[in-house]
Amino acid sequence: QSVLTQPPSASGTPGQGVTISCSGSYSNIGGNTVNWYQRLPGTAPKLLIYSNNQRPSGVPDRFSGSGSGTSASLAISGLQSEDEGDYYCGTWDDSLNGWVFGGGTKLTVL
Amino acid sequence: EVQLVESGGGLVQPGGSLRLSCAASGFTFSTYWMNWVRQAPGKGLVWVSRIHSDGSTTSYADLVKGRFTISRDNAKNTLYLQMNSLRAEDTAVYYCAREGGGYGDYYFDYWGQGALVTVSS
Numbered sequence: 001q002s003v004l005t006q007p008p009s010a011s012g013t014p015g016q017g018v019t020i021s022c023s024g025s026y027s028n029i030g031g032n033t034v035n036w037y038q039r040l041p042g043t044a045p046k047l048l049i050y051s052n053n054q055r056p057s058g059v060p061d062r063f064s065g066s067g068s069g070t071s072a073s074l075a076i077s078g079l080q081s082e083d084e085g086d087y088y089c090g091t092w093d094d095s096l097n098g099w100v101f102g103g104g105t106k107l108t109v110l
Numbered sequence: 111e112v113q114l115v116e117s118g119g120g121l122v123q124p125g126g127s128l129r130l131s132c133a134a135s136g137f138t139f140s141t142y143w144m145n146w147v148r149q150a151p152g153k154g155l156v157w158v159s160r161i162h163s164d165g166s167t168t169s170y171a172d173l174v175k176g177r178f179t180i181s182r183d184n185a186k187n188t189l190y191l192q193m194n195s196l197r198a199e200d201t202a203v204y205y206c207a208r209e210g211g212g213y214g215d216y217y218f219d220y221w222g223q224g225a226l227v228t229v230s231s
Contacts, residue, residue, distance in 0.1 A: 002154055035217040037155070044205060044224055045147075045155065050217040088155050092216070098171055099145065099157035099218075 004089055006102035013110045017077040020105045022089030024070050028100055032092045034072035036065055040085035049074060084109050112136040112220045114206050119225030126196050130225050132189040132206030140184035143209035146191050148202035196229045
């Protein structure tokens with residue numbers, strides 16, 4: 001059971017938008033910024049969003065992040081077939097003194 | 111170009127040991143915290159361990175504490191994970207990941223391709 005809670009699945013058609021939520025507590029999301037990672041089939045995880053809403057160089061602006069209180073969200077607009085994969089939120093947990101992740105959300109582009 | 115390349119994975123019997131290595135290149139290895147993260151088949155990402163840039167400080171997830179040891183050789187730009195008393199539930203792909211960022215905001219900015227560890231008799 002993961003410390004952070006994500007929906008197990010999300011879906012949308014090409015061109016549509018989708019939002020993935022991530023819920024935690026005051027010891028993790030409530031006190032630290034959230035990062036999002038994308039793991040496409042057969043590849044290693046990749047940093048998608050850092051510090052709640054920052055995009056690394058090369059990440060399209062179709063991907064955006066937000067956070068408030070003990071929750072965070074990843075929004076993907078203009079869905080493309082190559083966006084299919086797993087998405088994970090992650091942050092530092094002050095009580096556990098370690099990194100924690102959500103269970104991952106499998107995104108399907110119909 | 112930043113590269114992290116894991117090696118040392120394989121099949122090991124329950125109770126056995128294995129040492130993973132992660133060779134780093136393309137950045138000043140000795141200035142970054144480094145981590146191990148694993149993913150069991152069909153499961154999500156789970157943080158395993160972390161080590162300070164100079165090796166002076168380490169931390170572990172409870173599920174591996176006392177069995178796994180993280181270390182690094184900055185002269186060789188290599189990160190290690192010594193895994194002892196392995197259990198079936200340790201079966202996973204193990205990723206090494208660089209901890210980037212600063213000013214209180216940190217994240218895993220580069221990941222290796224992963225090393226598969228299978229614990230089975």
